Amino acid sequence: MLYGSISPHIGNLSFLKELDLTNNSLTGEIPASFFNLSSLTDVYFSYNQLHGNLPRNLGISLPNLRTLDVAYNRFTGTVPPSLSNASSLVVLQLPSNNFTGTMPSMESSRNLMWLSIFNNSLGSGASSLQWLLIHYNNFGGSLPKQVANLSTGLEVLSLKGNRLSGGIPGEIQNLVSLQWLGKLQALQQLQLSYNSISGSIPSSIGNLTKLLGLYLSNNHLQGGIPAGIENCRNLMTLDISYNNLSGVIPSQIMSISSLSRLLNLSYNHFAGAIPVEVGSLTNLEDLDLSHNALSEEIPDSLGSCVAMEELHLQGNLLQGTIPSSIQSLKGIRILDVSSNNLSGQIPKFLEDIKELQLLNMSYNDFEDEVPLGGVFKNASIILLDGNRKLCGGLAELQLPSCSFRQHKKVLSHKLKIVISTISSLGFLTCIASCLLIFWIKKKGKPDTIPADDFQLQVSYHSLHKATDGFATTNLIGVGSFGSVYKGVLDMNEHSTTIAVKVFNLQRRGASKSFMAECAALKNIRHRNLVKVLTACSGVDHQGNDFKALVYEFLVNGSLEDWLHPVQSGDEPPRSLNFIQRLNISIDVAYAMNYLHHQCGTPIVHCDLKPSNVLLDEDLVGHVGDFGLARFLPSVADSSSTCEASSSIGIKGTVGYAPPEYGMGHEVSVQGDVYSYGVHLLEMFTGRKPTDEAFQEGFTIHRFVRTAISEKLVTELLDPVLLNELHIGGTTHNNTIPSSPKAEEILISILEIGVACSSDIPQERISMNEVVTRLVSSRKSFLDQSTRRRREVR
The missing domain is CATH 3.80.10.10 (Ribonuclease Inhibitor)
Structure with a gap:
């Protein structure tokens, strides 16, 4: 735990051969006298806060140098060109500094075995190399x-x-x-x-x-x-x-x-069946074949992969039932088969798999009763949305009772008989029925969006009752085009807490916003999107037009309230720790990636910001408010812009809307990426993009980019996170790994936000890449946390 600067008197140690000052908190520059110690062979300065330049003649003044390790500091300038003359050099470690310029030729370094220069701003050379690490440069x-x-x-x-x-x-x-x-x-x-x-x-x-x-x-x-x-x-x-790989998955790989x-092999274009040879991978821990075009049934041979901990098959065209052999995967923690064409009953043997932490079977065609044992006792770790034929299960799943489902089947059969009888009455009866329906609507009975779009039917009267007459005590939010109320709706013989967004139709554009949100939400389903239950379009008790959307109620409100809490009473303000922020960021990234790349016609949200991200009881993020959403015309070209929907007048929100929208450019997925980048930077800096510090062209993007280049991470972080973790010092709890690993992870996350929020749309990365990089950062974080806890024990 040494701190302060290195004394210049170190230059008096004329016979010094090895110096190791790794993992301290030393600051300042390395004294010039140190580089005159010609006897030096091994020098280790890594994991400190040293800065300045390395002398250009370093490779000459230290002729016996075998190891030079200055990783994870704040050194700047060029890599000393004289290192090319250091013929004894075996290990050269320069990563995670801010070196610039070219890399000297190491052609004469015949003994060099390990060269590591990643995470710099270098923009070229070695012959006996065993390791060459130059990732994350330019x-x-x-x-x-x-x-x-x-x-x-x-x-x-x-x-x-x-x-x-x-x-x-x-x-x-x-x-x-x-x-x-x-x-x-x-x-x-x-x-x-x-x-x-x-x-x-x-x-x-x-x-x-x-x-x-x-x-x-x-x-x-x-x-x-x-x-x-x-x-x-x-x-x-x-x-x-x-x-963009395609074709069948070769059996040889298995x-x-x-x-x-x-x-x-995820996020490619592989088609055909999963090779039955997959059963040969008996020691494989993680198999990810998601988001391809794989078809046919899940092979029974998967049950032979007894070491499997994660199985990702979501986003394919798989059919049939879940094979019984899956019950052999006793150690599986994550099983995701969502968004396929699977059918049949949910296997009861899933109750016996004790290690399951996430079971996602949503958006398939499963039917009948949901089991109640094992993993099915915890509604927070099972996802069953989009299976319209399921019934029973925990009350939190809000599925109809199985007796109701059976009763509905009987009614459906009787209805077919009635319809057949009515059809036999002929054309005149049909006309009479149409006239009757028209007359009822003319009497002013509220109508709803067709049942094909939203199953639950509600009227103005039922919403008025659910919200106590839209009482101000139930008001939970006010937006651009309306207000949101909390309510309790009686449905299917039980009560459900809902959020009702009532559109202010006196506001210009409100009706168009209602239709846009209906169009966007009626056909998309994702666990990280706010779930819309139904829509109501009719008249109120005074005969005025009334339009509202009914959502599931998420108990933890908006992300905005957590990032920028308002002190109320004696209660301490709510806050989010590091891993919670990272998890929510990944949730939002998953949702945006789904909208851009996985739901058929790409959808541009146009107004992504923390106030439009809602949190459930487990602090899982859900993206909402699709009032400005636009459809892009082509699935094939996700980078195209929507010529049918000009962005003129679609400004989104100041600070989050990309600069090109302000110049009249059409909306695009890159515009959403920009908004996400700003959102991500706000998550970890705690600063809004409209902060008074950001004026006259100095944006949150430039603020973070500059601070990263100068290795000033502590000046970036939200003070709440600084209280949780002191970069460069001690950790105040066991939740977050201490520096320098924590600093490296933080920088990697912030760099994603910077890459997303570039002023030039073509330079922004895709949401596909955002998801992958954030998940990788989370894995690094969790791995480091686990190692630290073991060390503490």
Whole structure:
């Protein structure tokens, strides 16, 4: 726990060979006298708060240097070019500083085994390398041909999070394939995620027989998975998610018995059946085949994957029932089969799987009674929305009773008989019925949105009663086009707490907003969207037009109230800790990703902000208020703009609306991404984009970007989070890992917000990438928390 600066008298230790000051709180610059100690061989300054430049002649003044580790500090300037002369150098660690310029050629460093320069602003060189880590920098263009000259002893190559494009490089040509990788026989880790690499995965990938981890996610790869990958017999992790890969999943990939950590093929275009050979992956912990176009039935052989902890099959076209073999997966924690075409009863054997923490079976065609034992005792961890034939279960699920369901079937059968009889009466009876319906409507009876759109039918009278006459004591919010009231509605023989959004039809645009919200909400379903129960369009007791939307009531109100609480009485203001903010941010990202990429026609929300994010009893985020939502015309081009709906007049909310809307540009998904970026920065800084500090072009985006570049994370954080965690010092509880890992995770999250809120729409990342990067940050956070608790014990 040393702090303060390093004494210049350290230069008097003329025989000093090794100095290790890792993991302290040292500040200031390294004294110039230190770099005159020619006897030095190993120097460790990592995990401090040192700053300044490293001297340009460092590689000459320290001729015996074998190790230089200055990771996780605040050093600036260029990497000393004289390091290219440090022929004894074995380890060079420079990550997570703010070095700029080019990387000196390490061509003469024949002994260099470990080079790590990730998380800098570097924008190029080594020959005996075993590790090359240059992820999360600003390297762009195609991978240079010199990469083919890397050491044949290379074990780890990590280039993720740069701006690489073009094909994966090939025979020293213009980089179109991956043939050069065949020479890297010792390669164990290959990280190329989060770039813009195109082309196909070459069959020569199978030459990397020592490969343990292959990470190609979040690129633009096309074609299929080469069968030769089965030769990678040591592969433990394969992640090729978020690409444009297609075709069937080759059975050969399922024969790699070493796959034990992760097989992630999600967010591609794979079709056909899940290979029955999947049962060979008996040691696999996490299988993610979600968001493809997989069809047919779930194979029985999945039950052989007895080590499975997470199984993600959502967002496909799977049919049939849940196979009974799934009951063999005793250790499974997450089972997600939502948004498929699965049918039949919910298997009772799911009650016996004790480790389940999340069971998502929503938006399928399951039917009959919901079990009551095991996981089904906890409504917060089961999701069954969108299965209209289910009944029973816990009261919190708000499903009809099974006796009601059976009664409804009998009524339906009788109704068919009645309809058949009425039809036989002929054309005149039909006309008479139509005239009768028309006459009833003319008498002023309130009408509702058709039952095909919203099943629950309500009238003005029932909403008036539910809210005590729209009493001010039940008023819970006021928006641009109306007010929101809390109410208790009697339905299906029990009472349900609801939120009623009553539109002020005297306000210009309110009626159009009502129709927009109905159009957007009637066909979309997602656990992170506010659930609309029904809509009412009719007349009030005075004969005036009345329009309202009825939502599920979320007990914890809006995110705005938690981020910027107003002190009331003696109660302490509500606040959110770090992991809660991160979870909610991921919830919102999932919702926006669904709207942009997964619900058929892309939907642009146009008004994303904390006040439009509502929190349920478990603080799960739900995006609401679709009054400004717009549909884009093409599913194929999610980046296109909506020519049918000009953004003129659709300004969203000041601070959250992207700058291009103010210049008359059409709405686009990139506009939502901008709003999300601002929202994410507000979550962790605690500052609104309209804060008085942000004036004359100085935005929350620029504030965070500048502070990150200067390594001033403590000046960014919401004071509530600073009380929870002191970056660079001690941790006040066991919830959050202490620095420097915490600082690294925080920076990675803030960098996502900065990337989303760029002034230039084309520079913003997609919600697909946002989801992946945030989930990765959360995993790092939870892993670090677990390690810290073990250390404390």
